[in-house]
Amino acid sequence: MSAPLPSDPATDPSFRDMLDTRPSLTMDARDGLLFEGVPLHVIAAAVGTPCWITGAETLRHRAKALRAAFEARNLPVNLHFAMKSQDHQATLTILRQCGYGVDIVSGGEMQRALHAGIQPSGIVFSGVGKSDAELRAAIEHDIAQVNVESVEELYRLDEIARACGRVARAALRVNPDVDADTHDKISTGRAGDKFGIEHRRAVALYGEAARLKNVRLVGLAVHLGSQMLTAGPFREGYMRLADMVREIRAAGHTVEAVDCGGGLGIRYRDEIAPSPDMLAGVIAETLGDLDVRLSIEPGRWLSAPTGLLLTRVIETKAGNPDFVVLDAAMNDLARPSLYESWHGIMPVAPNGLTSPTKLWDIVGPVCESSDIFARDRALPADTKRGDLIALLDTGAYGAVMSSTYNSRPFAAQVLIDNGKWDIIRQRQSVADLIAAETVPEWLTAARNDHG
Known part of the structure; x- marks a missing residue:
């Protein structure tokens, strides 16, 4: 389960603990907090805050480590990045260069992936509510696989493929009724969750699908x-999936592929995070002898540690509790308000590791009581207006979930790579927000008085 917002000062990691478990972060006696060797105060001075920062080398390192875990077991696997966790063109480009495809959940993500140079053969389409237009685009681009989430979607895919004069490759996404032992809002493989086809129904449906002329089932998929x-x-x-493969084959049907989904967790607070070796070992143990083409869809494990949200203190507010008010808010980073998630929060100033601390409630300026990043969290006791603060491990489900609530424009994004950095998304302005809106002519022509 995700940790609740209230912190436990007795067990929360210290600033030193957070540095020791995040190799991309260092504290310099003169420049303060550095991310991949670049002083964060330099970026803040040039770009402003709030600002999303992504570390390219951290992403490459994790992408290579995940692949190596499977290579060490001589277990071939196709790697598709779950781009719902981070969809920026720079991220997709780096992962394409590392040999990754993508797992998409919308037509918009398909367009982003193709624009980043990812080949259709490296795209898998998941998601419980694919529109006709999205399925048609998947068929026309001849992507690797559509993970079908319902009986209705299977027959709709067949109809659309027939109209296109094509045969669509697909897998049945199975709901195995397994509790992932995670936060309720990010568990997707239990009975009652909206995702996938009930596993007992999926075996019979596989046989029915063999009669379809415009869908070729290649296997099964799951995401827990x-x-x-x-x-x-x-x-x-995965054991339930393996049993299904054997049952389907015993009925005389072909199963070529098993898509294992993603889900591998990371250390945010004090979790004992599993290594890729664990996942590779479980897949080898349960599915390795089935003679199927294997694939996985990692998202958070790859992207979360590659990012941080750099923000500045607007004000401190004395009371019970005492508040630190940041210029970042729930519209920028939604996870704490959505999932009660815990993110490491560190001062950027060089004396941040040694200054006496006190407990603060750390909040944003949005007009919602849920705009809280942390309760009872340690920061320097002398934290003041203008201080820079870093929110850690925000590379997954951070920038991609941002909104412009309260007319707060999208924050800038920066990429660090081998000691250099550049803006990869300019800060949006309020003028940009207004420029995207139109007022009907009949309304502007209306009388402006009350007569």
Whole structure:
């Protein structure tokens, strides 16, 4: 489960602990907090705050480590990045260069992936509500696989493919009724969750699909949830999938592929995060002898540690509790308000590690009581207006979930790569927001008085 917003000062990691478990971060006696060797205060001075920062080398390192875990077991696997976690063109380009495809959940993500140079053969389309237009685009681009989420979607895909004069490759996404032992809002493989086809129904449906002329089923897919920290749920879900493969084959049908989904968790607070070796081992143990083409869809594990949200203190507010008010808010980083999620929060100033601390409630300026990043969290006791603060591990489900609520424009984004950095998304302005809106002519022509 995700940790609740209230912190426990007795068990929360210290600033030093957070540095020791995040190799991309260092504290310099003169420049303060550095990310991949670049002083964060330099970026803040040039770009302003709030600002999303992504570390390219951190992403490359994790992408290579995940691949190496499977190579060490001589277990071939196709790697598709779950781009719902981070969809920027720079991220997609880096992962394409590392040999990754993508797992998409919308037509918009398909367009982004193709624009980043990812080949259709490297695209898998998941998601419970694919529109006719999205399915048609997937068929016309001849993507690798559509993960079908319902009986109705299977027959709709067949109709659309027939109208296109094509045959669509697809897998049945199975709901195995396995509790991923994670936050309720990011668990996707239990009975009652909206995702996938009930596993007992999927075996019979596989046989029915063999009669379709414009869909070719290549196998099964599953995704159990996100931020999974133990082997048990993975093993249970994959064993159920393996049993289904054997049952389908015994009925005389071909199963070529198994899509294992994603879900591997990371350390945000004090979790014992699993290594890629654990996932590779469970997949080898449960599915390795089936003679199927294997694929996985990692998202958070790759992208979360590659990013941070740099923000500045607007004001401190004395009271009970005492507040630190940041210029970042829930419209920028929604996870704490959505999932009660815990993110490391560190001062950027060089004396941040040694200054006496006190407990603060750390909040944003949005006009909602839920605009809270942390309660009872340690920051320097002398934290003041203008101080820079870094929110850690925000590379997944951070910028992609941002909104412009309260007419707060999208924050700038910066990429660091081998000691250099550049803006990869300019800060939006309020003028940009207004420029996207129109007022009907009949309204502007109306009388302006009350007569």
